[in-house]
Amino acid sequence: MVQLKMNMRKKTGKRSYTGICIILVAAIVLEAITCIQYVYSRKSIREEAEQRAKSELRRAELEINVVTAQMESAVKVLAMLAERYVDTPDSMFAATRALVGCLDNVNSAGIAFQPDYFPQYGHWFEVCSSREIVDGKLEIYTRQIGGANHDYFQTEWFHNGMTIDSCKWSEPYFDDSGARQMVVSCSYPIRNADGEIVAVALVDLSLEYLKDISEYLQVYADSYFSITSGSGLDIVPSPDTVAGRKYHFFDEEIDATGWHISIIIPDEVIYEDLKRIGLIVLALMLIGLGLLVFIVYRAGRDMVRLVKSTAQNERMESELHIARTVQMSMLPKFQNENKKNPILPCDMYGMVIPAKEVGGDLYDFYVKEDRLFFCIGDVSGKGVPSSFVMATTRSLFRAISAHEQDVATIAGLMNDAMADMNDQNMFVTFFLGMLNLKTGMLNYCNAGHNAPVLVKHLSTCDMLPTIPNLPLGILSGFSYTPQTATLHNGDMLFLYTDGLSEAENQDEALYGEDRTLEEIARIKKAVDEDKWTAKYLVDAMLESVTQFVDGAEQSDDLTMLAIHYLQSSDHAIAGNEAVRHSIVMRNDIQQIPTLAEWIESLNVPSALNMTINLALEEAVTNVMLYAYPQDKNGQVLIEAEKTDTQITFIISDSGIPFDPTKQPPVNTALGLEERSIGGLGIHLVRQIMDQIQYRREDNKNILTLIKKI
Amino acid sequence: MTTEIKTNDTQWVAVFKGRLDTAAAVQTSEDVKPLLEVVNREIILDCTELDYISSSGLRIFLAIRKEAAEHGCKVIVRNLTADVRQVFIMTGFVSLFEIQ
Numbered sequence: 001m002v003q004l005k006m007n008m009r010k011k012t013g014k015r016s017y018t019g020i021c022i023i024l025v026a027a028i029v030l031e032a033i034t035c036i037q038y039v040y041s042r043k044s045i046r047e048e049a050e051q052r053a054k055s056e057l058r059r060a061e062l063e064i065n066v067v068t069a070q071m072e073s074a075v076k077v078l079a080m081l082a083e084r085y086v087d088t089p090d091s092m093f094a095a096t097r098a099l100v101g102c103l104d105n106v107n108s109a110g111i112a113f114q115p116d117y118f119p120q121y122g123h124w125f126e127v128c129s130s131r132e133i134v135d136g137k138l139e140i141y142t143r144q145i146g147g148a149n150h151d152y153f154q155t156e157w158f159h160n161g162m163t164i165d166s167c168k169w170s171e172p173y174f175d176d177s178g179a180r181q182m183v184v185s186c187s188y189p190i191r192n193a194d195g196e197i198v199a200v201a202l203v204d205l206s207l208e209y210l211k212d213i214s215e216y217l218q219v220y221a222d223s224y225f226s227i228t229s230g231s232g233l234d235i236v237p238s239p240d241t242v243a244g245r246k247y248h249f250f251d252e253e254i255d256a257t258g259w260h261i262s263i264i265i266p267d268e269v270i271y272e273d274l275k276r277i278g279l280i281v282l283a284l285m286l287i288g289l290g291l292l293v294f295i296v297y298r299a300g301r302d303m304v305r306l307v308k309s310t311a312q313n314e315r316m317e318s319e320l321h322i323a324r325t326v327q328m329s330m331l332p333k334f335q336n337e338n339k340k341n342p343i344l345p346c347d348m349y350g351m352v353i354p355a356k357e358v359g360g361d362l363y364d365f366y367v368k369e370d371r372l373f374f375c376i377g378d379v380s381g382k383g384v385p386s387s388f389v390m391a392t393t394r395s396l397f398r399a400i401s402a403h404e405q406d407v408a409t410i411a412g413l414m415n416d417a418m419a420d421m422n423d424q425n426m427f428v429t430f431f432l433g434m435l436n437l438k439t440g441m442l443n444y445c446n447a448g449h450n451a452p453v454l455v456k457h458l459s460t461c462d463m464l465p466t467i468p469n470l471p472l473g474i475l476s477g478f479s480y481t482p483q484t485a486t487l488h489n490g491d492m493l494f495l496y497t498d499g500l501s502e503a504e505n506q507d508e509a510l511y512g513e514d515r516t517l518e519e520i521a522r523i524k525k526a527v528d529e530d531k532w533t534a535k536y537l538v539d540a541m542l543e544s545v546t547q548f549v550d551g552a553e554q555s556d557d558l559t560m561l562a563i564h565y566l567q568s569s570d571h572a573i574a575g576n577e578a579v580r581h582s583i584v585m586r587n588d589i590q591q592i593p594t595l596a597e598w599i600e601s602l603n604v605p606s607a608l609n610m611t612i613n614l615a616l617e618e619a620v621t622n623v624m625l626y627a628y629p630q631d632k633n634g635q636v637l638i639e640a641e642k643t644d645t646q647i648t649f650i651i652s653d654s655g656i657p658f659d660p661t662k663q664p665p666v667n668t669a670l671g672l673e674e675r676s677i678g679g680l681g682i683h684l685v686r687q688i689m690d691q692i693q694y695r696r697e698d699n700k701n702i703l704t705l706i707k708k709i
Numbered sequence: 710m711t712t713e714i715k716t717n718d719t720q721w722v723a724v725f726k727g728r729l730d731t732a733a734a735v736q737t738s739e740d741v742k743p744l745l746e747v748v749n750r751e752i753i754l755d756c757t758e759l760d761y762i763s764s765s766g767l768r769i770f771l772a773i774r775k776e777a778a779e780h781g782c783k784v785i786v787r788n789l790t791a792d793v794r795q796v797f798i799m800t801g802f803v804s805l806f807e808i809q
Contacts (some may be wrong), residue, residue: 544790592732596761610761610792617763668801672778678769680764680800687799 019296020309026292027481030285032701037281042276046248049270049633053250053263057314060225060261061254063213068257070165071186071203072204074103079188080203082111086192086199089118089125096129097142099203107183107206108175109133110145111190113150113199120240126152128177130204145177152545161187161200169257171229175204182207184235223265230258238264273356283698295690319449320357327358330394332365334535345373346437349535350561353499353544359557360386361497362394369601370437376561377430378449378497389426392418393472397432407432408482411472415480416445418473427473431466431495440487440565447472450501450513453520455537457490461520463513464493487565494520494537499558503545506552511545519544534562540603587624587634590618602640604647604709612647612707615688616682619651619660619703627655646690649705658701659694660685712740720751726758729766738769745776752777754763757788762796774805784809 015274078099085091092111099109108130118125125145152158160168169483170185183204183687190199192571212227213237227235248270251262251553268275344553350363360379365372375397379386398412404410411432429449435442444464448471455461467481486494496516523540526530538560545558585591599613620636628634639650666683686693691706713724721744729737731803744752752773762770770786777784786806789797797803 589735590732592730595729596728596730611795613761614763614796618729621765622765666800668799669804670801672774672805675771675805677768680767684764684796684799 008608019281019300023293027289034281045274050286056263057252059224061252071205074099075105075186075188075201075203079190082201084192092127093142100129100140106203110202111199112158117198135209150177157185158189158200161189162197165189168446170232172207172235182672207235220265220269222269226262228260323358347534347566348568349538349562352557355554355557356383356511358384358387360390361557361559362390362393363559363561364397372435372437375432376495379428381427407434407443411445411447411480415472415478416476419476423471427471428472441646442485442487443482445482453494455492455520489567493563495561497559499556500545503549504552504555507551511548534564537562582639585636587628589624611688615685620679622660623653627653627658644671646706646708651703652700654700656694661692714743717805720753721747722753722755723753728761728764731765734765744773747782748780750782752782752784756788756793759793762793767800
């Protein structure tokens with residue numbers, strides 16, 4: 001038991017170790033899958049974001065190029081117009097006005113001359129047309145704006161226009177006199193007839209306008225767009241919210257203007273979905289691991305339970321097997337291990353087939369003073385609990401019937417004893433009989449058991465009339481009613497339990513009492529009289545019921561006992577003064593103990609009991625040791641004839657001639673060294689018996705021993 | 710029939726219980742074998758619960774007695790029942806053993 005528990009503990013330890021391993025491996029595998037999936041997803045999401053950003057950048061570049069190219073065309077047109085009328089300052093007003101008027105996206109345009117070009121207009125001359133909202137109406141205003149407070153000679157765009165012979169965009173600046181907002185200007189030189197640069201044409205592009213364009217260039221809802229000039233000044237600035245956040249930055253240079261356009265996408269925006277999916281995956285993984293832990297724990301626990309219950313089952317089975325052996329050994333045997341038949345008081349045979357390993361059915365019998373006490377019983381229920389009650393019942397039967405002759409008294413005493421200790425409310429249906437082997441007188445008492453079948457030698461078979469009474473163990477103090485019947489030579493009494501009458505076949509039909517009677521009648525009719533034995537009937541009935549159930553599971557213990565009453569010739573001589581008894585023993589010294597029982601039954605004076613037993617044992621042992629070679633089959637017949645004054649034993653056997661009376665006497669006065677180890681047996685026979693005679697007759701050794709009483 | 714062999718520093722004790730008849734003698738002669746090897750000790754054959762003995766049993770007692778004599782052991786038969794004592798008397802065994 002301790003060892004078993006140790007094993008359990010080891011297995012439990014092993015189980016949790018295995019369980020932890022499984023969970024760890026699963027966790028590592030899941031984690032690895034998640035990591036790989038995360039890394040690759042992140043990579044592909046980043047690549048996708050880059051792709052999107054680049055394509056958006058190209059679109060933005062195109063949009064801005066369209067705008068700047070229009071501006072550049074416009075400034076060139078303006079310069080061309082100015083060159084044509086370079087000497088008529090008034091035409092400059094018309095030219096700028098016309099340009100602003102016909103190009104929607106030009107906010108303002110201007111022409112600025114070098115100092116003192118038109119002396120009549122003074123040192124400064126710059127004509128500017130711009131759209132302005134006055135009293136809620138968009139109007140184009142054209143005016144000369146050059147002056148001391150607008151000294152345009154110092155501006156970048158003027159310097160660009162005067163020195164660079166192509167379109168040139170300025171850095172963003174605040175146009176204080178024309179557009180009055182942040183602008184970038186595109187300048188282009190204007191030449192006179194001599195080809196000298198005398199003025200600069202310019203077109204302003206509002207940064208607000210560029211910002212508006214960039215509004216719909218957003219890649220993500222929360223991404224930003226910015227444009228910076230070649231020298232790094234913001235044209236369209238990124239919002240302040242970008243600061244302090246991790247972001248991806250994609251940028252592209254616009255060739256024509258030297259500007260940089262960039263898309264700024266915060267990491268959290270790019271990876272927002274990934275983060276959400278990651279959280280879902282993590283949650284699923286945790287749930288999965290939790291489930292795994294649960295399953296491993298449950299499986300482990302089930303396994304421990306299985307191991308435990310298997311071990312318990314095995315132990316129970318082996319103990320049940322032992323219990324069955326013990327139980328079967330309680331029942332009288334009709335066949336021993338050597339398949340030789342033991343001595344029976346008459347022709348009888350019985351068997352128990354338990355439905356489970358141990359059963360609650362019993363039968364028993366023994367002979368006391370020419371009376372055969374026999375019983376059959378069925379304990380309520382099956383299995384181990386019934387088997388205990390069965391063992392108790394059998395012991396009570398033996399103990400009580402040893403002192404009582406009356407079957408009703410025996411049943412009553414057994415009932416009282418069983419009812420007193422019956423906490424489990426178990427009971428026994430019991431049939432108890434006492435058959436006088438000399439006269440065939442049967443006293444019986446039925447305690448709620450099936451009525452036995454009486455198979456008459458010369459007529460039909462029928463149920464033995466029985467008063468049901470109460471089963472044993474139900475009601476203490478119940479008074480049982482005895483009954484009597486007479487068996488005649490050749491009659492057979494067949495006892496059985498409900499394992500026979502209530503045997504079920506596959507269709508749940510019962511074997512039944514009627515079928516029992518019919519089958520017995522059929523069996524008897526079909527057999528020769530000399531083969532009609534108790535064993536034959538029981539075996540044939542077993543075959544019959546086996547055929548009937550046809551493989552259906554046996555639901556109850558099945559017990560059968562048959563008693564074939566054959567009036568012996570000894571018994572037939574009624575009224576003879578001498579009482580004769582006999583016993584047949586096989587050539588096996590293990591049979592010796594039965595002598596003691598037989599001598600008990602002879603009712604010799606108790607003072608002589610031991611010595612007679614001793615003398616007979618020595619005489620029989622001599623036959624077995626000397627008349628029969630070892631292990632040879634053979635029998636020893638012992639007959640006893642008792643009168644008032646003496647008892648005569650005749651021991652006969654068919655062995656080789658052996659005369660024990662020829663053995664030399666033993667000198668019991670000799671000392672230890674001289675004493676022989678043999679010869680004591682016949683010495684004892686001589687000491688005990690009053691007469692010893694040996695004769696050889698019909699190839700038999702016949703030894704007659706007489707003891708006076 | 711059971712035979713129980715006990716030993717201490719000075720004694721070997723065989724306790725016989727039941728009926729030592731011819732059938733039982735087979736097993737009993739196996740059971741007492743250790744006694745045949747004993748040297749220079751006191752051997753006690755306790756017969757308090759020995760109900761019956763036949764010549765086969767007496768032979769076992771005699772064998773123990775003879776071996777004991779050769780091995781310098783003293784054999785004491787203790788508490789004979791009336792029946793067994795009767796057999797010892799009939800066979801002269803009373804004079805072969807020290808009986809207590």
